[in-house]
Amino acid sequence: MKRLFAASALLVLQALPAAAQTNYPLTLTNCGVELTFDAAPDSAVTIGQSATEILYSLGLAPKVSGTSVWFNPVLPEFAEVNAGIERLADNDPSFESVVAKKPGLVAVQYEWHVGASGMVGTREMFHDVGVPTYILPADCDTKDNSTGGDGTRTGAFDTAHVYKGIRELAAIFDVADTGAQVIADLQATEAAAIDRARALDLPDDLSAVFWFSSADLELDPFVAGRLGAPGYMLDKLGIENAVETDEEWPTVGWESIARADPDLIVVAYMDRRRFPADDIEEKLKFLRNDPVASQMTAVREGRIVQMDAHAMSATLRSIHGLDALSQALADMAFE
Known part of the structure; x- marks a missing residue:
């Protein structure tokens, strides 16, 4: 199994293009909203455990000044850095507690926290006070969140949406090489899991x-x-x-x-x-x-x-x- 994992990882790495430094200003469209960054944000607050763990995986923990919305303990490899970062709330933080940290970016897991009817606030509320928001594409690509509750998928979720979020956050913070490696590691795990199941007949x-x-x-x-x-x-x-x-x-x-x-x-x-x-x-x-x-x-x-x-x-x-x-x-x- 170790040989299979290593082979899968090698194939993924060979397929990856060399990552480049971010050329600012960087403009991208995120969940229907156009964002422009003149430089890498100097700090971030996360609303959603996945957003937190992505930033940690990109080596950006020193820039994270506050986290919120937790289901389970942080991934073990991030336990030490996470212990030193303020948790604004286990569940939904208040709008005021987030903007009080004066973040250069608010990274969001679920659109129902920060969206048209966001429980924490709308994107406009954050942008009006000069705080850009980035919502993970996995929660809006091929998904309609206007239906209420947890939303309705308009197409099947694919890990390409997760990789897109990692790649775009890496570009925003100018750590594209790290983002490419994180994606390669996850793709290798994905390939090994599928191969294992196929072998079970x-x-x-x-x-x-x-x-x-x-x-x-x-x-x-x-x-x-x-x-x-x-x-x-x-x-x-x-x-x-x-x-x-x-x-x-x-x-x-x-x-x-x-x-x-x-x-x-x-x-x-x-x-x-x-x-x-x-x-x-x-x-x-x-x-x-x-x-x-x-x-x-x-x-x-x-x-x-x-x-x-x-x-x-x-x-x-x-x-x-x-x-x-x-x-x-x-x-x-x-x-």
């Missing part, structure tokens, strides 16, 4: 459902639609999504899920505790004891995969989620 009709959380365990769960990050993972591994909708995270009744009878269930674990079902132990207890859910093939056969909640969103962790699911499949038996 999985059944053609294998199906799965992704359970993120539930507002209450007595209510219908939030499960993954077919076009988001979980849909990308299943498509790459040759597995059908038991939930057929373009909504990002629809609620679907357990009776409907049980009728579909998925071969495996992927459940999210997270530190966030907005809802009782955010706790993975509550999820597992429900699956094993609910009279409907407990009768599903995946539960009876013990084919329940635990996955980092942030990997289920359209983030760089989605590649790690693909890898984790590929490895979990290697340990399962299917009739």
Whole structure:
């Protein structure tokens, strides 16, 4: 497997063009808004864990003056630098707390935090006080966020959207070489995960459902639609999504899920505790004891995969989620 990973990484690196220094002024269109940078921003505040981890991966932690919106602990390799950076809020920060840091850029994961009806503020509010905003393309490319809630995918999520965000942030901060290397490493992980699954010769009709959380365990769960990050993972591994909708995270009744009878269930674990079902132990207890859910093939056969909640969103962790699911499949038996 190490030889496969090394070979995949070499192929990716050979395919990458040499990165160039940024020529300012840099102009780009981000989620429908034109941005121009005369120089690399001298500081940044992040609204969303994925935006934070991308900036850290680009070696820009010294420029990050504040973070917010966390689901799980930061990736282990960034634990030390993250400990020294102010966390403005575990969940949604206030507009005032963000602009008080006087950032040269606000990097945003979700458009519903900073967008037309942003919970933190609109892009216009930030731009009016001289603070540019950059929203990760994974949350607006092939996605309509005007539908409310978590939005609706107009096309399938692809990791190209994650790589675009990394590449553009690297250009904004004039660290294109670092961005190219980060992308190469992620592409190598992606390729190795797909090759591993192909070697398993999985059944053609294998199906799965992704359970993120539930507002209450007595209510219908939030499960993954077919076009988001979980849909990308299943498509790459040759597995059908038991939930057929373009909504990002629809609620679907357990009776409907049980009728579909998925071969495996992927459940999210997270530190966030907005809802009782955010706790993975509550999820597992429900699956094993609910009279409907407990009768599903995946539960009876013990084919329940635990996955980092942030990997289920359209983030760089989605590649790690693909890898984790590929490895979990290697340990399962299917009739």
